[in-house]
Amino acid sequence: MKTVILIPCYNEAKTIEKVIGDFKRVMPHADIYVYDNNSTDGTDKIAKEAGAIVKYEYQQGKGNVVRSMFREIEADCYIMVDGDDTYPADNAAEFERLILEGEADMVIGDRLSSTYFQENDRPFHNTGNRVVRKFINVFFKSDLNDIMTGMRSFSYNFVKSFPISSKEFEIETEMSVFALINNFKIKEIPVEYRDRIEGSESKLNTYTDGLKVIRMIFSLIRDERPLFYFTFMTVLLLVIAGIYFFPILFNFFTTGYVVKIPSLIVISTVVIVAALTFLTGVILYVLKKQHRENLERHLILLNEINKED
Numbered sequence: 001m002k003t004v005i006l007i008p009c010y011n012e013a014k015t016i017e018k019v020i021g022d023f024k025r026v027m028p029h030a031d032i033y034v035y036d037n038n039s040t041d042g043t044d045k046i047a048k049e050a051g052a053i054v055k056y057e058y059q060q061g062k063g064n065v066v067r068s069m070f071r072e073i074e075a076d077c078y079i080m081v082d083g084d085d086t087y088p089a090d091n092a093a094e095f096e097r098l099i100l101e102g103e104a105d106m107v108i109g110d111r112l113s114s115t116y117f118q119e120n121d122r123p124f125h126n127t128g129n130r131v132v133r134k135f136i137n138v139f140f141k142s143d144l145n146d147i148m149t150g151m152r153s154f155s156y157n158f159v160k161s162f163p164i165s166s167k168e169f170e171i172e173t174e175m176s177v178f179a180l181i182n183n184f185k186i187k188e189i190p191v192e193y194r195d196r197i198e199g200s201e202s203k204l205n206t207y208t209d210g211l212k213v214i215r216m217i218f219s220l221i222r223d224e225r226p227l228f229y230f231t232f233m234t235v236l237l238l239v240i241a242g243i244y245f246f247p248i249l250f251n252f253f254t255t256g257y258v259v260k261i262p263s264l265i266v267i268s269t270v271v272i273v274a275a276l277t278f279l280t281g282v283i284l285y286v287l288k289k290q291h292r293e294n295l296e297r298h299l300i301l302l303n304e305i306n307k308e309d
Helices: 016-026 043-049 062-072 092-100 123-139 156-161 171-181 206-224 226-255 261-308
Strands: 003-009 031-036 053-056 077-080 106-110 152-155 186-190
Touching: 003 016, 003 043, 003 062, 003 092, 016 031, 016 043, 016 092, 031 043, 031 062, 043 053, 062 077, 062 171, 077 092, 077 156, 092 106, 092 152, 092 186, 106 171, 123 171, 123 206, 152 156, 156 261, 171 206, 206 226, 226 261
Parallel strands: 003 031, 003 077, 031 053, 106 186
Antiparallel strands: 077 152, 106 152
């Protein structure tokens, strides 16, 4: 059974050697891959000298890096961790065990139940993590503790079934939702989080990246739960139409005259759009259900191929 450590990196020269050394100590049997994403500080050279296999992704953004890693690497267990030395390697063996023994398809390194809020001194990041967690758990009926953690492990089936659309840091949220919506087995392990060392800077922008994540969540709700999304939009349109229609209706009952005919035409148009919106939701729901059935067939095929190998 083959295990690989995947480390996406962008300008992590100050920490990458320690991260590689820690995982080599804990997981000596695992191949360590560092995917350099246009670093300018010599991260790739340091990683090679530390004993990692270095590959390159020239499209900027963590989502692009993860897409390349998942496409190119073949393994039974994939452990992905950031190169900034904020996650300990000590939990890696348990991450590996849960995947190889079939207890999980994705193992999440739960920072938020551990030391994250004590170590992270950026209050808006803390608030953002709570907001994203709440959104996901409400809309996708889950109880995950940490949606956006940078330390996870994956099964072969998950990696080869995950159609990545994110280009940047939204990838963490997309992974979590994909696992939830497609009923993959998820386990969470509390991991100790430590803030970056002095001189090592986060690539995250609290506001712009936060907005990207929120936008990603709404896109995922639309794409993964279309009946809910389009029903909500239908109700919203009908409420707006009703606000303008009922005064006209009450005036007709009172006076016997129909006034504001142009408004009635607009209201009728809004009602027609609402009906089309609901029909769109029903059609997309059926298509999404068929997509899930196709994914199940794909997973069955992957399992059969693995047994033959």
